Amino acid sequence: MDGSLRKRAIVVGLVAIAVLLYMNQHRNRRNSLIGGPITVLVANHEIRKGTTGDAIRTGLLYSVANIPKSQIQPGALVDPAALTGKVAVQDINPNVQLTGTEFGPARVIDVGGLAQRAVTVRPRKTGGAIAPGSHVDVLVGVDGHSHELFENMYVLNVSTNEGTVTLRATPQQASTLARLSRTGKHWLVVQR
Numbered sequence: 001m002d003g004s005l006r007k008r009a010i011v012v013g014l015v016a017i018a019v020l021l022y023m024n025q026h027r028n029r030r031n032s033l034i035g036g037p038i039t040v041l042v043a044n045h046e047i048r049k050g051t052t053g054d055a056i057r058t059g060l061l062y063s064v065a066n067i068p069k070s071q072i073q074p075g076a077l078v079d080p081a082a083l084t085g086k087v088a089v090q091d092i093n094p095n096v097q098l099t100g101t102e103f104g105p106a107r108v109i110d111v112g113g114l115a116q117r118a119v120t121v122r123p124r125k126t127g128g129a130i131a132p133g134s135h136v137d138v139l140v141g142v143d144g145h146s147h148e149l150f151e152n153m154y155v156l157n158v159s160t161n162e163g164t165v166t167l168r169a170t171p172q173q174a175s176t177l178a179r180l181s182r183t184g185k186h187w188l189v190v191q192r
Contacts, residue, residue, distance in 0.1 A: 015109070021080040023112065037066035040076040040097050041083075047092040048178075052106050053083030054171050054180030062098060075100040129190065130158055130165055138167075140180060146187065 032129040042065045047056060056062055057080050069078075077083070077098045086103035130136060138150040150173055165188060169177060 027104050037068050038072055038076075038078065039064055040065075040072060040078055041065075041080060043092050043096050043098060045093050045094055047088050047114060048164075049088050049091050050166060051088045051178045052171070052174050053086035053088075054106075055175040057083050058175045061178070067095075067097065073097045073099050092191070102133075130155055130188060132157055134190055136165075136167070136190055138177070139189060140189045141187075 041062045043061060044063050045061050047061055051061070062080070077100060082100070083098075083103065085106050087106040088102060089104045090102055092098065092102055125132055132155055134155040135152050136155060137148055138153060139146045142150045150169075153173075154167060154168040158164075159166075167177070
């Protein structure tokens with residue numbers, strides 16, 4: 001395939017995607033007027049408080065469902081892009097419609113010019129006393145053995161009441177930790 005043919009194929013593909021997105025939005029508007037089903041985002045798994053919208057999107061913690069208009073929750077999210085720059089402000093159960101009230105602005109931390117996120121995890125157990133300002137390693141259990149996943153992560157906050165620890169993380173680390181938090185097979189070890 002020569003270069004110009006490849007470019008045309010890419011343009012045709014992008015136009016097709018744009019048309020499908022437009023048709024979906026138009027269908028939602030039409031359905032909302034006539035009372036038909038509306039496409040909304042629904043949690044696939046438990047989403048823990050502190051999980052970033054980016055982690056929800058990249059970890060596919062949601063699915064798209066057609067819900068009758070009479071059953072739509074106020075503020076139900078219809079577009080995954082609405083999760084960008086957001087963080088869950090409460091635990092969200094599986095099979096529940098995602099709404100704007102369950103999310104707030106994500107805390108973005110500038111560390112040496114790199115945007116980082118605050119991610120909250122609920123570790124299975126910890127090694128040593130963890131306090132804000134500590135540095136911890138994240139270990140994960142696989143096939144009965146522990147492996148180091150991340151090292152030297154900075155602790156922003158500890159909530160002993162909720163059993164959670166908030167860590168400074170890159171968006172990729174935040175996404176991995178959000179997926180990992182569903183399994184409960186991770187530990188934090190304080191660096192000495």
